[in-house]
Every structure is written in C-alpha cells, then in structure tokens.
Amino acid sequence: MSRWLRGLLALGLVAMSTSAFAADAPVRGDVRRGWDAFISKACVRCHAIWGHGGEIGPDLGRTRAGGLTDAELAAAMWNHIPRMWDKKQEEGIPHVAISETEMADLFAYLSFVRALDEPGDPKTGQVLLKEKKCSTCHTVTDEGHGVAPDLRKWAKYRNPAVWAQVMFEHAGKMVEEMKARGITPPTLESADLVHIVSYVRSLSASSDSELLDPGDPVLGEKLFHERKCIQCHSIRGQGGNVGPDLGRRGWVTSFTDVTVKAWNRVGGMRNAMAQRKVEPPKLTPQEMAHIVSFLFASSYADPPGSAERGARLLKDKSCLQCHGAGIGPSLEDFRGRAGPVTVTQALWMHGPTMLERMRDLGIRWPSFTGEEMRDLAAALNEAQPQKGPGPDAPKK
Ligand code: HEC
Ligand code: HEC
Ligand code: HEC
Ligand code: HEC
Structure with missing residues (x-):
C-alpha cells in the first residue's frame, strides 16, 4: 500500500x-x-x-x-x-x-x-475520448490519422495543472478547427477529463515522469496580476468584472476542475480578449500550476471569524465551566496565534483528557461548525476569555 x-x-x-x-x-x-x-x-x-x-x-x-x-x-x-x-x-x-x-x-x-481527484478509470476514458470527439482529430495510438498532436506526449506529466496549460494555450486553434469540421466544442465535466487523462497515461509506454515543483499559491497570486487575469477577473470582489469572480466559494472542486471550467468557457474568454485587444497570456506548465493552486486556495480560504461571536460560543459551549474555573488551563497562550492548525494540534494533545473531564462532569462533547471554529479562533486570538489558570490547572 x-x-x-x-x-x-x-x-x-x-x-x-x-x-x-x-x-x-x-x-x-x-x-x-x-x-x-x-x-x-x-x-x-x-x-x-x-x-x-x-x-x-x-x-x-x-x-x-x-x-x-x-x-x-x-x-x-x-x-x-x-x-x-x-x-x-x-x-x-x-x-x-x-x-x-x-x-x-x-x-x-x-x-x-x-x-486531486480520485484516480480515473482508463476504460471510461477510452469511451469518453470517442464520445467527446477528441479522437476525431487526436491520435493516441501508433496508427492514428494525425490531424492534431498525439496526446501521449503529455502522459509523462503527473500534475493535473499541465492539462490546464496545454488546453488553455491551444484552445483558440482547437475551437477553430472544430468549427471548420462542424463539431460543436464538447462540454466536459471534470470527471471526464480525469478519465481521459488516465486513459492517455495508460497508453504511454514510457514510465518517464516530469514532476513539476509544487504549485505555490503566493507565486500564483503574483502571476494572476502580472499576466493580467486580474483585469477581467476578481478574487472575492477585488479586480475586474468582465469574467466571473475566481475566488468565489467552492466554484472548483479539484485542480482538474479548474482546467475543465476554463475549457468550457474558453470561447467567451477568447472573445473578451479579442474585444479588449489583450493577447492570450503565454504560461509555462509550472506557471499554470502556481495559478491553479492560487485559485484553489482562494476558493477555499476561510473568511475572518468574529471574536464577539466566538466569546459567546466559549460561554454557550460550556468551555468556561472549566477554563478559567480551575479545571482547565488558561487559553491565553493562543492570543495572536490561534487558527485551525494550532487549535487542532492543542486539541489532539489535550482532547482526550478534556473528554474525560467532561464525562466526569456530565458535560456533552460540544460540536462545532466551520463557521463556529473561525469565530472561536478569532476569540482566542483577541480576547482574554478568562482570568488565567486556576489553582489546579494541569501543566502542558
Ligand atoms: C476538430 C479537431 C479537434 C478536436 C475534436 C479536439 N482537438 Fe485538441 N487539438 C486540435 C488541434 C488542431 C490542436 C493543436 C492546436 C495548436 O497547434 O494550437 C489541438 C491541441 C490539443 C492539446 C495540446 C496538444 C499539444 O501537444 O500541444 C490538447 C491537450 C488537446 N488538444 C486535447 C483535446 C481533448 C481532451 C479533446 C476532446 C475533449 C480535443 N482536444 C478535441 C484539434 C482537435
Ligand atoms: C480579457 C478578459 C479576460 C482575461 C485577461 C482573462 N479572462 Fe478568464 N474569462 C473571461 C471571461 C469573459 C470568461 C467567461 C466566459 C464565458 O462565460 O463564456 C472567463 C472565464 C474563465 C474561467 C472559467 C470560470 C468559471 O467560473 O467557469 C477561468 C478558470 C478563467 N477565465 C481563467 C483565467 C486566467 C487564469 C486568466 C489569466 C491567465 C484569465 N482567465 C484571463 C475573460 C478573461
Ligand atoms: C470539563 C472541563 C472542560 C470543558 C467543558 C472544556 N475544557 Fe478544554 N480543557 C480541559 C482540560 C482539563 C484541559 C487540559 C487537558 C490536558 O492537560 O491534557 C483542556 C485543554 C484545552 C485546550 C488545550 C490548551 C492548551 O494550552 O494547549 C484547548 C484549546 C481547550 N481545552 C479548549 C476548550 C474549548 C474551546 C472548550 C469549549 C468548547 C473547552 N475546552 C471545554 C477541560 C475542559
Ligand atoms: C482509532 C481510529 C482513528 C484514528 C487513529 C484517527 N481517526 Fe479520524 N476518524 C475516526 C472515526 C471513527 C471518525 C468518524 C467520527 C464520527 O463519525 O464521529 C473519524 C473522522 C475523521 C475526520 C472527519 C471526516 C469527515 O468527513 O467528517 C477527519 C478529518 C479525521 N478523522 C482525520 C484524522 C486524522 C488527520 C488522523 C491522524 C492524525 C485521524 N483522523 C486519526 C477514527 C480515527
């Protein structure tokens, strides 16, 4: 395994x-x-x-x-x-x-x-390649017709963002070619591309693989500005409004989904670029990996929590029955550094003891939603939820 x-x-x-x-x-x-x-x-x-x-x-x-x-x-x-x-x-x-x-x-x-996506199924991919008409133009075997490039050369790339880059770059010509042949550009679901890629990969004899550097959302954000995506797209309200906001919550479900969403709307994007005389941006696969990881991170970024609501939660969820009441330690330590990672780590270390104490006192383990977790972190960051450790607060 x-x-x-x-x-x-x-x-x-x-x-x-x-x-x-x-x-x-x-x-x-x-x-x-x-x-x-x-x-x-x-x-x-x-x-x-x-x-x-x-x-x-x-x-x-x-x-x-x-x-x-x-x-x-x-x-x-x-x-x-x-x-x-x-x-x-x-x-x-x-x-x-x-x-x-x-x-x-x-x-x-x-x-x-x-x-990532669950690994695709090569057999389904083979069927889709036909159904979506890709194989009318592209070869994937040695006896192909060769109107368009052999897709097998992309098999060595393991990073799904590569497919975003190549499809993005060639979309203009590909769409023209389709129109010339009376083929309506097919709409894809992200699972379709996952299966297609896994089929193409299964055909590649070479076990070469090209590993791109990890995509870095910070570099991706920089590129998003430098390559002028920001002129037409905003990220949660900041930027242009010619195209859709690419920071909106949950609009993509995976890296492959970014590729597919861009592919499905590439016609409209090309038109917008032509109207504004913006050259379609040239990106290397690595640069695309950075942008994709930035878009993904933006659409799953947590909005800030409310310290005020968090302070109320500490009370309502019975935290203050122990913390600041001599049974649990002070939560002061978290000031300025509380976040999902630090809270979860502390919980991992102290949760079992805390659970036992709650069971002793007949308190039910309080559950949290994501939003409440944000508020809790905000409260721990800012405020002083209680006075300090009680006399028998356990040492960490
Ligand atoms: C009507 C013919 C046609 C169809 C149908 C078609 N393509 Fe293409 N495709 C092309 C052409 C022509 C190019 C090369 C464009 C260029 O040189 O800019 C291309 C380029 C590509 C590239 C970049 C390949 C490279 O080596 O640079 C990828 C990836 C790709 N297509 C994937 C697909 C997928 C996936 C489908 C099915 C959903 C599909 N294509 C359907 C004609 C087609
Ligand atoms: C000239 C304006 C313009 C520029 C520059 C531009 N886009 Fe777009 N983009 C659009 C428009 C318009 C659409 C929607 C097209 C449609 O609905 O048919 C779009 C759609 C998209 C989508 C699909 C979004 C969705 O919600 O389905 C993605 C992804 C995308 N663009 C990524 C990019 C990236 C990455 C860049 C920079 C490398 C970029 N765009 C640069 C105008 C632009
Ligand atoms: C029944 C008493 C009790 C209740 C109720 C309780 N805790 Fe605790 N908590 C403890 C004890 C005891 C510890 C220390 C456990 C240990 O030493 O391993 C602890 C530890 C912690 C820690 C780790 C502290 C550190 O310094 O790393 C955090 C964070 C925490 N509690 C948060 C909460 C929150 C948030 C609530 C309310 C949702 C809550 N606790 C409710 C008893 C309680
Ligand atoms: C002894 C078994 C066990 C171990 C070890 C364990 N978990 Fe779990 N985990 C569970 C069970 C059981 C659930 C379902 C809990 C429930 O339904 O209340 C769960 C649920 C989860 C969930 C929530 C999933 C969801 O979709 O709601 C996450 C995330 C998670 N575990 C992460 C971890 C991580 C990370 C580790 C290692 C640090 C870990 N778990 C170790 C048994 C375990």
Missing part, C-alpha cells in the same frame, strides 16, 4: 500551502511530510485515502467531495474526538503526540488530497 500511496503523491505534487491564507500563516505545511505523518501518527490505521488504508473511520479521499476549508477541517477533527478516542481504546492504537508543524503538514496533505 505504501508504494501505491507514494505513487499517488507523485501524481500531482502540487503542494497546497494551506496556511498561505490562514490565520496561523507562519506555520507552512508540507505535503510530503504530511503524508509521512499520516502514516506515523496512525491516521492510516483507521482512515483510507481512496480505498487504501484502514476502514474504522471514513475514507478521507471520499468524504465531503465538495471540499472543506481549514476551519471546517478543524471542526471535523474536533467533532470526531470522542468517537476516535473510543475506537483507539477498543483497537489498542496508541495516542501519538503531534507537533504544530506536523499538524500543519497534515492539513497541507489533506487539502492536497481534496484538490
């Missing part, structure tokens, strides 16, 4: 730096280290990724297909403490310490999984 999953990592290598937009920005997660932590911290004993791994908890490649923000992930981890803890004891799985950096790595790894 481990070999399979290493292959999985090589698949995309578009590291998402989840923390680029999170409150706890100084801790930047690393996808590869996150995968190591997923194994060494025993997550894999209970959780699978796309069917590979344990079956005690949900498959983390398949739950919530629409994607989660960091705060929503933190809330899901918070809510799962009681069941996870009971299962751990039942199965005799040790509770391993996780540091802040390791938790940031785990967050980066899980958002990377969210950004």
